Amino acid sequence: MKRFIVSGRRALSARASPLPHRPFATAAQPDESLASLLPKMPPFDYSPPPYTGPSAAEVLQKRQRYLSPAIFHFFKNPLNLVDGKMQYLFDENGRRYLDAFGGIATVCCGHCHPEVVEAIVNQTKRLQHSTVLYLNHTVADFAEALASKMPGDLKVVYFTNSGTEANELALLMARLYTGCHDVISIRNGYHGNAAATMNATAQSNYKFNVVQAGIHHSLNPDQYRGLFGSDGPKYARDVDEIITYGTTGCVAAFIAEAIQGVGGIMELAPGYLPAVYSSIRRAGGLCIADEVQSGFGRTGSHFWGFEAHGVVPDIVTMAKGIGNGIPLGAVVTTPDIAKVLTNRTYFNTFGGNPVCTAGGLAVLKVLEKEKLQQNALTVGSYLKERLVSLMEKHEIIGDVRGRGLMLGVELVTDRKAKTPAKVEIAHLMEQMKEMGVLIGKGGFFGNVFRITPPLCFTKDDADFLVDVMDYNMSKL
Template identity: 75%
Template structure:
């Protein structure tokens, strides 16, 4: 593991076994745990995490793509602490500099007329708000979403989500799911126009011809459609709104400027913070009623958000993610050439997926092997995530301060582990 000049203070709290017992007794029974013996993580610094015994792990999961600057980044921590000492919460009904300064800084990062910011506490809330605004503005209820996407676990966002594992048996209306433009598993492969025609057919045969919007995770869309000019196919409706979730900014890869952008996760570096950015015209649809979010724009959260933006710029983390991400994909593709169990390597920057299969021709999901590799990599000091519809895709989403030395350690550990299965 790369050298790192930090030693956490001794941990004196409850053991992993005791915490697990309390979670099983008092917490939501739907909570999942990674690994046969769940980790008790008690300390973090930049791209590393530490367990109760002080053992260091390379964090290649980043709290599910949430820790952008690094764990406990000193400038983000200082912003949180300093604001907490002054004022933790008031209400959006009063003036406070933290929310105004962050809103201005965030809006300055957007092109065109995307200048109005609504703050929320999560990505689910942001997407719920975006969907409501799209429907109010267009006067239409129908929304187009992409299969295999995830947008949240509330009413409208669950309807927009297209994975059965995240959907409960409750009323979900108004969303039509188009084929996922997945070059690896998609039914049309890399044929972008066919995916475009699928969306066009949904509008023609499944709606009144007027839809409220098209919602997509930007990284999910960086496949076949991107190579065919993005989502320009949606010009058949004059008031279609494009809502994409990303930061700095995924939609730019498609050559389009959406009408609504939602974001969460990395903009707070782990602090509960989400946002919707839209145009002044669209924002007016909420002015006809009372709308506000009690904690949206909380001074501590927005102070953290502003600090995150400053750190990203100061430390050139976008450029680092681009450079290190290229190196990561190169090294992972070398593993793909070496091991038949790796069916696909995909992603952008430091958001990368590695799909395991037991048969490359049939693309049979290697569920058991995926779990086994994760367990062994954890034992060797590397934490990665797992996802995908079949639970066979490694999710590599580390903090943006990840280095090439970290990549080498991660890939070498994966290489060794794959050689043993």
């Protein structure tokens, strides 16, 4: 069902967009009758201050000259984003965009949430840097609050600067604790950009060719393309075979995301994690849950992604949304496992500094105060229903998956053959950007829309997103 609303509560207000909203990339503007049928962005009571900095062209020129050539961007003409407020972003001309992707990148509570900003600014005015060498209540308070969100005996927190650091530390701890070296990860998973985490990231091996001994990649429990469909225990047998035939029988750890983010919002098949955790623990290994993308209430039904599978890990890693955009990550484990680092010297200069932990504590308070986990469940369920209904209209949609506000839409040119629609998704992203929607993509073939907005996303935002997607798919 189309939901193209011309006026009313979803009409674009003058305050919401100080410059004309141009839905097409073409020079010619549509006539008024056509424009009236276009999806309208929900009103928003905020206008950014005028921008007086360098233009997008100037920034791009500097970027190409001075920054790493490995840095990429989604669009042919990358946006120069200069302002953000909650679920919206603004470019150099003051044009507003609905951010349907940045939530997974960094933002949990919304861009520039006033209470998070205030906590960071106030702490910066008092003290910027002081970690484990001295006492500071901000660091301890956040660790206590974070531990209170954990099940079982997961009570000891190590702070880092990123998810990559957190996963590197988790793998180190597991190897030291078990005395074993072998690590098993899932094909198509993603765990970071350092040596050990790159190697544990099976999806990226062919790109980076980082080779480390003792890393094994197990069959991906892919419910859409996988050999065994949604039968998790059948996929888990591959882990048993790796333990039996690929290792000495001594395993340090198994690491996995509950929902693969970069891998295309792929939720692991039911029954997989319980079966694998059992096998790993029989082999003397530890189970690591990578919650960098699926944690902090994003799935709606649970605070942590692993909880939906009925398991309790030995180590949990987290980052991104934990600090709402500031460099912050964490590893949480049991007191028994944590003792292993007392036999070594582990120190992180900036991990757990007062400024970042003040921001992290503010994020937890906002999540609870504004009931954002419940909002992720309510709005995410509504959004998923609308996306599923879109499948009936557009053959290009092969699968809609995920939970809460962590959703994926896989595009294919042939539903039966599941042929990846790689060219089409790039075109659609460009067109959706021109109409004011920023969306991500991922998956092994790069053909999956990643919909992971800030948790303050509303049903009106969901309608606008789906209507824009529907409109541009119709034009295909």
